[in-house]
Amino acid sequence: MRFVNPIVKWELRTPLARLLPWAELSFAGRRTGRRIAVVVRMYRIDGEPVTFTPNRWRANFVEPRALTMRFKGSVHERVATLVRDPAVVAVALNRLLDQGLWVPAGLRVRKGETFTAELVVSTDTAMLRFS
Numbered sequence: 001m002r003f004v005n006p007i008v009k010w011e012l013r014t015p016l017a018r019l020l021p022w023a024e025l026s027f028a029g030r031r032t033g034r035r036i037a038v039v040v041r042m043y044r045i046d047g048e049p050v051t052f053t054p055n056r057w058r059a060n061f062v063e064p065r066a067l068t069m070r071f072k073g074s075v076h077e078r079v080a081t082l083v084r085d086p087a088v089v090a091v092a093l094n095r096l097l098d099q100g101l102w103v104p105a106g107l108r109v110r111k112g113e114t115f116t117a118e119l120v121v122s123t124d125t126a127m128l129r130f131s
Contacts, residue, residue, distance in 0.1 A: 005039045012039075017073040023051070025080070027067035030060040040128075041102075042071055045095050049078075049130045052093070052107070058082055058126050069130060083127040086117035092127055093120070 011017060012024050026037045040051040049071070061082040069076045083089060093107065093115040107115070107123055 008039045009037070012070050015073065017070075020072075023049075023069050023071035025067050025069055027060060027065060027080075030062070030065070036060070043096055043101065045092055050092065051128050051130075052089070052125055053128065054124045054126070058128065061128060067130075078130040081129045081131070083129060086120040089120045089125060089127045090115040090117050093125075 008020075008022050009024055011020060012022060021041055021043075022039055023042045024037055024039055026035065028034070029036055036057060038055070038057055040053065043050050043052075049069075061080045064079050064081045067078055067080050069078050083092075097114065107119070107125060
């Protein structure tokens with residue numbers, strides 16, 4: 001990802017961004033205040049943008065926090081809320097499966113199976129909601 005993310009960040013600043021499912025999230029670190037920018041795969045569940053991650057940067061959103069999101073060719077100011085409840089995360093992932101969408105890397109289930117809270121816990125995956 002160290003090599004891919006700079007390319008995706010560049011693409012998100014071109015007209016091609018309208019076609020991409022990726023977003024760049026930019027926010028101040030919770031403790032350091034240092035500016036952090038990450039690339040994530042965005043999804044929509046009930047019209048609400050969400051993403052899933054096992055990465056440590058998510059700790060910045062233990063309390064809802066403001067961020068800047070570059071998505072679909074536009075820049076949006078949003079508030080991100082971390083959802084760590086494995087049952088809620090599993091339900092959201094199953095909704096993506098029902099829509100026939102690609103799910104985050106490392107979160108695979110066999111055809112006909114669904115995500116469980118145990119799988120979410122074992123992969124340490126959480127969800128971020130953006131409002």
